[in-house]
Each structure stands twice: as C-alpha cells, then as structure tokens.
Amino acid sequence: MFSWIRWWGLIVFAVIFGGGAAFFIFAAGPLAKLSIEKVGTMVNGALVEVDSASVTFNPLGLKVKGLQVTDAKEPMRNTLELDQAVAELELAPLLIGKGIIRELSVDGLEFGTPRKRSGAVEKPKKEKKDDKPNAIQKALSNVEVPSAKEIIANEQLTTDNAGKAFKESYETNKKIIDEKLDAVPDESALKAYEDEIKAITSGKIESIEDFQKRKAQLDDLKKRFKQDQEAIAEARQAVKTGREEISTALKELKDAPGNDLAAIRDKYQLNAGGAANLTATLFGSEAGDMAAKALHWYEIVKPYLASSGDDDETVKEEKRVRDSGRYVHFATNDPWPSALLRHSHMTAAVSAGLISIEAKDLTHEPKVLGRPALVDVEGVELHSMDSVTANLVFDHTKKPGKDSLKLNIVNWQPVDFKLGMGDIKLTSAKVQIKADANVVRGQLEAQGDADFGQAGFVGGGKTFVEKELGLALKNIKEFNVHADAKGRVALPKVSISSDLDRQLSAAFKQRLNAKQDELEAELKQELNARLEKALGDHADVLTELQQVEGGLDAKLDKLKDMASSELKDFKQQQEEEAKAKAQQKADEEKDALKSKAKDKFKKLF
Amino acid sequence: MLSILAKLLKALNSEASPSQISLAVCFALIMALTPLLSWHNAIVLLLALVIKVNLSAFIVSLGLFSLLAWFVDPYSASLGEQILTAPGLQETWTSLYQIDFLRITKFNHTLVMGGLVVSLIAFLPVFFLCRFLVVQYRAKLLAWVEKLWIAKLIKGSKFYRIYQAIAS
Numbered sequence: 001m002f003s004w005i006r007w008w009g010l011i012v013f014a015v016i017f018g019g020g021a022a023f024f025i026f027a028a029g030p031l032a033k034l035s036i037e038k039v040g041t042m043v044n045g046a047l048v049e050v051d052s053a054s055v056t057f058n059p060l061g062l063k064v065k066g067l068q069v070t071d072a073k074e075p076m077r078n079t080l081e082l083d084q085a086v087a088e089l090e091l092a093p094l095l096i097g098k099g100i101i102r103e104l105s106v107d108g109l110e111f112g113t114p115r116k117r118s119g120a121v122e123k124p125k126k127e128k129k130d131d132k133p134n135a136i137q138k139a140l141s142n143v144e145v146p147s148a149k150e151i152i153a154n155e156q157l158t159t160d161n162a163g164k165a166f167k168e169s170y171e172t173n174k175k176i177i178d179e180k181l182d183a184v185p186d187e188s189a190l191k192a193y194e195d196e197i198k199a200i201t202s203g204k205i206e207s208i209e210d211f212q213k214r215k216a217q218l219d220d221l222k223k224r225f226k227q228d229q230e231a232i233a234e235a236r237q238a239v240k241t242g243r244e245e246i247s248t249a250l251k252e253l254k255d256a257p258g259n260d261l262a263a264i265r266d267k268y269q270l271n272a273g274g275a276a277n278l279t280a281t282l283f284g285s286e287a288g289d290m291a292a293k294a295l296h297w298y299e300i301v302k303p304y305l306a307s308s309g310d311d312d313e314t315v316k317e318e319k320r321v322r323d324s325g326r327y328v329h330f331a332t333n334d335p336w337p338s339a340l341l342r343h344s345h346m347t348a349a350v351s352a353g354l355i356s357i358e359a360k361d362l363t364h365e366p367k368v369l370g371r372p373a374l375v376d377v378e379g380v381e382l383h384s385m386d387s388v389t390a391n392l393v394f395d396h397t398k399k400p401g402k403d404s405l406k407l408n409i410v411n412w413q414p415v416d417f418k419l420g421m422g423d424i425k426l427t428s429a430k431v432q433i434k435a436d437a438n439v440v441r442g443q444l445e446a447q448g449d450a451d452f453g454q455a456g457f458v459g460g461g462k463t464f465v466e467k468e469l470g471l472a473l474k475n476i477k478e479f480n481v482h483a484d485a486k487g488r489v490a491l492p493k494v495s496i497s498s499d500l501d502r503q504l505s506a507a508f509k510q511r512l513n514a515k516q517d518e519l520e521a522e523l524k525q526e527l528n529a530r531l532e533k534a535l536g537d538h539a540d541v542l543t544e545l546q547q548v549e550g551g552l553d554a555k556l557d558k559l560k561d562m563a564s565s566e567l568k569d570f571k572q573q574q575e576e577e578a579k580a581k582a583q584q585k586a587d588e589e590k591d592a593l594k595s596k597a598k599d600k601f602k603k604l605f
Numbered sequence: 606m607l608s609i610l611a612k613l614l615k616a617l618n619s620e621a622s623p624s625q626i627s628l629a630v631c632f633a634l635i636m637a638l639t640p641l642l643s644w645h646n647a648i649v650l651l652l653a654l655v656i657k658v659n660l661s662a663f664i665v666s667l668g669l670f671s672l673l674a675w676f677v678d679p680y681s682a683s684l685g686e687q688i689l690t691a692p693g694l695q696e697t698w699t700s701l702y703q704i705d706f707l708r709i710t711k712f713n714h715t716l717v718m719g720g721l722v723v724s725l726i727a728f729l730p731v732f733f734l735c736r737f738l739v740v741q742y743r744a745k746l747l748a749w750v751e752k753l754w755i756a757k758l759i760k761g762s763k764f765y766r767i768y769q770a771i772a773s
Contacts, residue, residue: 009654017647092705095644324682325640325716328689330702 029054032062043300044079046070047119061088061101070119071112078115080348083108093336100336104344104359111350148522151264152530158263159527162249162256163534169249170538173242177548180235184552185228185559193562196221225563229556236552243545250542253534257527264523265516295489298439302403329368337365352412353382366396386411402440407448409433422461424470429455437485444492446485453478472504479503621659623743627735629653629663631728637670638681639720643711677723678716685719 033053040048051066064085071079084107093100185193200217329335341362348355360374372395379388387410395402410432417426435448455477460470479500485492632653636646653663689698701707711717750756759765 004657006655006657009656010651013651013654016650092709095709096711097642324679325685325714325719326682327711328686328698328713328715330695330699330713332699332702334703334705336708 025055028062032064036064036067040069041121044069044072045121046072046075047121049119056086059088059102060091060094061086063087068113068115068119070115075118075120076115078113078119079111081108081110081113082106096336098336098338098340100340100342101344102342104341104346106344106346109346109348109357111348148519148526151523152526155260155264157256157260157527157530159253159256159260159530159534162253163530166246166249166253166534166538167536169245170541173238173245177235177238177242177545180231180238181548183231184235184555185231189228190555190558190562193221193225193559197562222563225559229559232552232556232559236549236556239545239549239552243542243549246541246545250535253531257524257531260527261520261523265520291485291494295444295492298403299489335369337363337368339363339365340369347380352379352384352388354380355382355388356380362394366394366401367398370397372397384413384415385409388412400441402438404439405435405437405446407433407435422463422466422470423459424457424461424466424473425459426452427456427458429453435483439489442489444485444487444489446483446492448483450481450483451478452480455479469504476500476503623736623739625657626659626662626739627732628656629658629660630666630735631732632658633663633666634670634727634731635721635724637667637674638677638724639717640711640714643714643717644709645717645721674720678720681719681723682716683719684722685715685717688718688722689713689715 030053032055033050036050036053037048047068047070049066049068049070050064053062053064055061056063064087066083067085068081069079071077086105087101088103088105090100090102196217200214200221341359344357344359344362346357348357356378358374358376358378361369361371362373362375363369366373372393374394375390375392377388377390377392379385382388387408389406389408391406393402393404395404412429412431412433414426414429414431417429418424419426430453432451432453433448435446437444437446439445457470457473457476460467479498481496481498481500483494483496485494487493632649635649639646653660688694698713702713751760
C-alpha cells in the first residue's frame with residue numbers, strides 16, 4: 001500500500017503551508033502597518049502613522065502601537081492618538097479571509113493632541129475655512145458704525161453728483177439766456193420808441209406826402225418792433241427752458257441728501273434686524289465647527305459601516321470570485337461578515353475629562369450580521385459636566401438604512417467658552433443639552449436644545465456691535481438655544497434660534513436707535529452742508545429767472561401795446577377826420593334839405 | 606543549474622503510468638473548477654503530492670483546466686446557487702452552517718459548491734477517458750511524435766542529455 005505514497009510530497013506540502021504560515025507570522029505585522037498607514041492616510045487626507053504592528057498568538061490577534069491620526073485641517077495636531085491597540089482575532093473566519101475582531105482593546109486614547117511634525121500630505125490649502133467669516137458675521141460686520149464724516153468720505157454720494165449737474169445746468173442756461181437778453185431792447189430803447197411814435201403820430205398830417213413820409217417811418221418802426229418782439233420771444237423761451245432745466249436739477253439736488261441718507265441707512269443697516277440672529281453668530285460658529293467635524297467623520301466612516309444598506313452596494317457584499325459565485329448565508333447565531341468588530345471598550349481623555357466608548361457589531365455587512373452597529377459614549381470622570389451620554393446606532397439591516405444619534409449632556413459648565421464675536425466669552429453657565437439626529441437615505445434630520453442657566457459673559461470687542469453686544473449680554477442670565485438641521489448630510493440647512501435673540505434685540509434695538517438718530521443727524525448736517533455748497537449763490541436762481549421772464553413779458557406787452565395802440569390812434573385820426581368831414585357834409589346836406597322843405601311849406605301855406 | 610532542473614523534471618515525470626497521469630489530471634480538474642483558495646483544495650494538493658501521481662500532468666492540467674474554468678464557472682455557480690437555495694436542502698445547509706469547520710470549507714459559496722459538484726461528477730469519467738487516451742497515445746502516436754523536428758531538437762539538446770543521464 002505504501003508503494004502509492006510519495007513521502008517527500010508530504011514534506012513539500014508542509015513546506016508550502018509552513019512557508020505560508022511563516023509569511024503570515026513575519027510579514028503580517030509589517031503589512032498591517034503599511035496597510036493602516038497607506039489606507040488610513042488616503043481616507044483621512046492627512047498622515048496616519050503607526051510605530052509598529054505585530055501579530056500575537058495568545059490570543060491570536062494584531063497589536064498596533066503608537067497610532068497617530070493627523071487632523072487634516074490642522075496638520076500639527078492629531079485627531080486621535082493611542083498608545084496601543086490590540087485586536088483579538090477569531091481564527092476560523094480568518095482561515096477563509098474574514099477579519100473578525102472579537103475584542104478590540106485600546107490604551108492611551110487621546111483626542112486633539114499636538115504633533116511634533118506636520119502630518120500634511122498635500123500642499124497647504126489656499127485659505128483656511130475657519131478664517132473666513134461666515135455669512136452672518138459678514139452681515140453683522142456691516143453694522144460697524146464709522147463716523148458720519150468717514151461714511152460721507154467713503155461713499156459715492158448722489159448729492160455731489162446732483163450738485164455738479166445743477167451747476168452745469170445753471171451755467172449752460174445762464175450763458176444762453178444772457179446771449180438772448182443782450183438782443184432784447186432795454187428801457188431806454190423802449191422810451192426812444194415811445195418818443196419816435198409820438199413824433200410820428202402827433203400833429204396834423206399836412207399832405208399826402210406828409211402822410212406817406214410818416215407812414216414810411218411808422219413801417220420802419222414796425223419792422224424794428226417785430227425784430228424786438230422776436231428777440232424778446234426767444235429770450236423768453238430761453239428763460240423758460242432754462243428755468244425748467246434748472247428747476248429739475250435743483251429738485252434732484254434738493255432730493256439727493258435724502259436719498260443719500262436712505263442709501264447709507266440701508267447699507268450700514270442701522271436697524272435691529274442685524275441683531276435678529278445674533279445667537280447664530282455667537283454659537284453657530286462653534287456648533288458649526290463641531291457639527292462639521294462630526295459630519296466629516298460620518299461621511300468617511302459611513303461607507304465602511306453601511307455598504308450593504310444600499311441597493312448599489314448589495315453586489316459588493318456578494319463577494320465575486322472569477323466574476324461569478326457568491327456566499328449564501330444561512331440563519332445562525334454567529335454570522336461571519338467579511339469584517340467585523342464584535343466588541344470594543346476604551347476610555348479616552350478629552351477636554352471635559354475621561355469618556356468611555358463602547359462599540360458593538362461594527363461591520364460593513366450589517367445584513368449578514370443581522371444586527372445594527374452600536375457606539376455608546378459615556379462620561380466617566382468629568383470635570384466640566386455632570387454627565388454626558390451619546391448613543392449612536394447604525395442600522396442597515398433593512399432598507400432604508402438609518403443612522404441615529406442621541407446626545408444628552410447634564411450640567412455642562414463651560415469655562416471661558418469663546419463665542420463667535422469679538423472677544424466675548426461665556427465665562428460660566430450651567431447648560432443642559434439634548435440632541436438627536438437621524439440620517440435616512442442620505443438625508444439628515446437633526447435637532448438639539450441647549451438650556452443655559454446662571455450664565456455669565458465678559459468681553460466685548462472693537463466694533464460697535466461687539467461692544468454693544470458685550471454690554472447687552474452682561475444682563476442675561478438664562479436663555480435657550482434651539483438648532484435644527486435638515487437636508488443632505490454633506491450640506492444640511494441649519495437654523496439656530498433662541499430666546500436670546502429676543503432678549504438681545506430689545507436691548508440692542510434701544511441702543512441702535514439712539515446711535516442711529518445721532519448718526520443720522522450728523523449725516524443730515526454733512527449732507528446739507530454739501531447741498532448748500534452745491535447751491536452756492538444760486539439758491540434763488542429760479543426766482544430770478546421768473547422775474548426775468550416776467551420782465552420780458554411786460555416788455556413784450558408794452559412793445560405790442562406801443563405798436564398797436566399808436567398805429568390804431570393814427571388810423572382813428574384819419575377815420576375821425578373822414579367821419580367828421582362826412583358828418584359835416586351830411587349835416588350841410590340836411591340843413592339844405594331842411595331849408596328847401598321850409599321854403600316849400602311856406603309856399604304851400 | 607541544468608542538473609537541478611533536470612532532477613526536478615525527473616521527479617515530476619516519475620510515476621508515469623496511465624493511471625497516475627489520469628489521477629493527476631482529475632486532481633487538477635477539482636482544483637481548477639473551484640476557487641483556488643479553498644480548504645478542500647489544500648486536501649487535493651496534499652493528495653496530489655503524497656499519492657504517487659504524475660506531477661507534470663497535474664501542473665499542466667491545472668493550467669489548462671483553469672482556462673476552461675473561465676467558461677465553466679458561471680454554469681458551476683448557477684448550479685451551486687440552485688443547490689444551496691433548494692428549499693428541500695435549507696434545513697441541511699442551515700445545520701451544516703452552524704459548524705465552524707464546515708463553514709471554513711466555503712461550502713456556502715455557490716462556485717465552490719457548484720464547481721466541486723461538477724468536478725466530482727466528472728472525476729471518474731475524466732479519469733477513465735484520460736487513461737484511455739494515454740494508452741492510445743503511447744501505442745499509436747508516440748513513435749510519430751518522436752520523429753517530429755521539435756522532438757529531435759529537444760532530444761539533441763544538452764539539457765535532455767543531462768535529463769536522460771539522471772533518469773537512467
């Protein structure tokens with residue numbers, strides 16, 4: 001029977017598998033270190049470093065020492081750092097390539113530790129996001145109040161432009177009017193006309209030659225009258241046009257200070273609206289940063305926790321071999337996903353003290369496992385709050401997957417909590433925070449309430465708003481802040497509201513109104529000065545023009561009167577003489593007829 | 606260097622009876638038609654190494670059947686799917702699934718199950734077919750092949766002379 005046995009084949013087989021085992025023993029550690037560093041750095045976007053990684057045999061597992069995960073936004077700071085992590089692996093699943101960690105123990109976990117060298121892996125970003133003022137800060141920065149003179153010096157005022165336009169209009173029209181007025185006969189010329197007319201029309205016309213001579217003189221005079229009338233009409237039209245144009249320019253000039261004041265008021269937002277969302281400015285920045293960090297890490301971790309929760313990722317769960325084949329999973333109390341962290345418990349030092357973190361059933365194949373992943377965080381030795389609990393549930397065992405967070409903080413006592421404006425700080429308070437967040441199909445719906453009691457604020461700032469806000473906050477002892485976030489996880493729509501706004505806005509409004517009145521008075525004064533300067537000596541130009549127009553009308557009337565009345569008198573004289581002659585003739589004829597009639601009667605009787 | 610290679614080749618080409626060659630081909634068939642990194646293949650490899658089969662035939666067949674597997678795999682996987690999801694077998698599979706050792710065999714993988722079933726069904730037919738072909742080849746084709754210029758070229762090489770010396 002042994003003739004069929006090839007003994008050296010047994011040795012070859014032992015060498016093949018022994019070699020594999022030896023490779024696993026010696027190379028697994030360095031390979032794990034390399035993988036953690038390479039993959040970690042790629043996912044994190046900043047350096048992930050491991051001092052050493054080695055395989056342990058009793059129990060079977062992997063030990064990682066000195067893990068540092070750089071904060072991608074602050075390369076000189078670690079997001080987290082740990083002294084040692086030991087992952088206890090299950091052998092049976094490992095034999096078919098499934099990494100199931102029965103227990104992960106972590107020692108010396110710390111967050112936000114400084115680094116000795118930069119952990120940046122790419123060129124520094126052009127601008128730190130933190131340095132950019134948010135929209136609310138931008139809006140409120142406009143509430144900064146410079147002096148009236150500074151505002152007027154920096155603004156493009158319509159008063160100045162209108163003043164220039166008025167001056168141009170005045171000078172242009174004045175030139176035209178002066179030219180036209182030069183052609184108009186003055187008072188002495190009119191007197192001369194009167195004398196001439198009198199000379200022509202007075203006295204008896206001696207003969208036909210005399211009449212023709214006088215008529216020629218009168219016709220000549222009439223021509224001159226006509227020319228003068230045209231000159232007066234042109235001058236009158238020029239004055240009228242000038243008056244209208246100057247009137248428009250003057251109206252615009254007089255309206256300009258009011259318009260400027262309105263524009264300045266709008267621009268510098270001297271109203272309580274600027275204080276309407278102060279809470280968002282005060283707390284939004286800090287809360288926003290924390291939320292942004294949480295969401296950033298959620299976005300990174302999510303694909304590894306919920307790959308089987310989505311339709312398009314179902315295929316990934318069904319591991320393909322040579323483009324075909326899949327694992328068929330049957331009901332069991334001990335399912336084996338491709339990667340699983342069954343349990344981990346660790347304590348971490350954070351600024352608030354020590355926190356305990358317990359994780360269960362973390363896997364990217366939750367459908368195979370059939371249980372949601374859980375992460376529970378609880379405060380252990382806290383010095384700035386009585387208690388904190390956070391419960392995270394990543395449930396992708398059925399469609400649609402749901403990730404949820406519940407956070408509860410009792411009696412948080414912030415110390416010198418810097419707020420989002422100036423150097424205003426919340427020096428003391430007792431804060432109760434409750435928040436919950438859910439993510440379903442990539443849509444976030446979160447809300448949180450923070451009740452502040454025994455609040456104490458210090459500080460103010462350089463700007464008007466910061467100073468006033470600092471003063472207003474000193475009188476506020478209790479307030480609440482409510483925050484809502486809805487929409488896509490990457491870009492949720494966040495709203496922050498608070499009764500602090502109401503309290504602040506009352507105090508703020510009063511101070512703003514006083515400041516606004518004061519500033520507006522100064523602005524008005526400055527603008528009026530500009531108006532006066534623009535008007536100069538031409539304030540009564542319209543009255544003057546009106547008088548000129550009136551004078552021209554009078555001259556025109558007088559000229560018309562002179563021309564028509566004197567000529568009319570001359571005709572009348574001729575007619576009267578003719579009439580008198582005719583009357584005389586008629587009377588004479590009448591008398592003759594009467595005499596004749598008398599004679600006939602005498603003869604009859 | 607040539608001596609070492611010749612010795613290796615001699616070792617591989619020993620056990621050259623038709624049955625030893627056919628058995629090697631059948632072992633290769635199982636390994637090729639199922640995912641290579643499966644524990645049952647470790648057993649097959651152990652058998653191929655320990656039982657006196659022709660290792661050259663085993664290696665060459667493994668390569669050839671692996672090429673064939675690219676075309677056969679989808680059908681094997683489909684068969685495995687039907688077997689593993691057959692309602693009448695669910696209870697059996699579920700109870701087997703509770704045993705860690707069996708789960709390590711990846712029996713719940715459709716390609717492992719389908720490929721193994723196909724290769725086991727084909728095992729005996731392939732064995733006898735292969736044995737028949739080897740016998741027929743040696744009887745009818747070997748003399749003709751030895752006359753081919755390529756065979757002459759190989760036989761005239763230094764390496765072949767060393768191989769012959771070691772083999773005899």
